[in-house]
Amino acid sequence: MKIVVTGSRGQLAQSLVERACGRPDIEIITVGRPDLDLARMETILPAIERCRPDLVVSAAAYTAVDQAESEAEKAFAINALGAGAVAEAAASLDVPVIHLSTDYVFDGTKEGSYCEDDTPAPLSVYGASKLAGERAVVTANPLHVVLRTGWVYSPFGKNFVKTMLQLAEDHEEIAVVNDQWGNPSSALDLADAILVAAGLMTQRNRDQVSGIYHLSGTGIASRADLARHVLSVSGTHGGPSARVRNVPTTDFPAPARRPANSSLSCARFAEIFGRTMPAWQPSAETTVRRLLRDRPG
């Protein structure tokens, strides 16, 4: 199975490459700028067509949540129009698309975890642009799986786990919000689950699994819980550590509003694809230990 993944340097793209490594049944080809630029529609079909994929994973996105508030046009061009064009390119080749979306399509006011049928109500430009992208993908390609995830971290790129470790290098105490709740998700775990879904989607009756799904790490945490766990694991293994002080979101004024509760129920993915993501704590520990091991010096 040949899979084209958009966004060569992204956390998820790099995780897919790593997880497929050594598997003779899977070939991953990543495509990114300048060859495939979601803001330049004319680049999208040629870049994908050239690879002759069996399936496309649409992982590239404008992910700067705060910056999007002042760059709405760009965020929508990439996350809505660009995502739609990727799905359309896959459709023109008669292959399925797995498109990544976000927990930030919800407003966070629900008590309990969000199901796929809950009504989205994004609080931010980023969330609104990703929701528009979901709709564009569903319209453009009948063979689609839209995966909403949240709080993604990995050994690659920029993410919350790496930021906490960096801050702990030169701070004894770090203030972290304890009134935003979600599901920390390892990009490497996501990659494993996506490869399972990709296998099913390229088999016969592939259109029967089309739909929107939630897929995130198992278990709920606040940002402060995640920070505390990361720094405790790091301290235990000789890495940087710091105290975590709980603060409310109002202590960190930011351009974009974030949902207070964006926990996702992943039962539908488990039912259809037979896979549940691991608990967030051991996965975060694995990533922290790897980051410590790979530290320069």
Ligand SMILES: NC(=O)C1=CN([C@@H]2O[C@H](COP(=O)(O)OP(=O)(O)OC[C@H]3O[C@@H](n4cnc5c(N)ncnc54)[C@H](O)[C@@H]3O)[C@@H](O)[C@H]2O)C=CC1
């Ligand atoms: N990082 C997170 O916490 C979350 C991410 N997601 C979604 O999951 C997907 C994967 O996320 P990550 O791997 O963490 O993102 P990332 O920010 O690590 O990578 C995004 C990639 O998209 C590329 N990109 C940006 N603009 C582009 C353009 N105009 N043309 C082509 N490529 C472009 C970037 O260069 C980068 O390689 C994205 O769709 C994101 O919206 C959903 C929920 C949470």
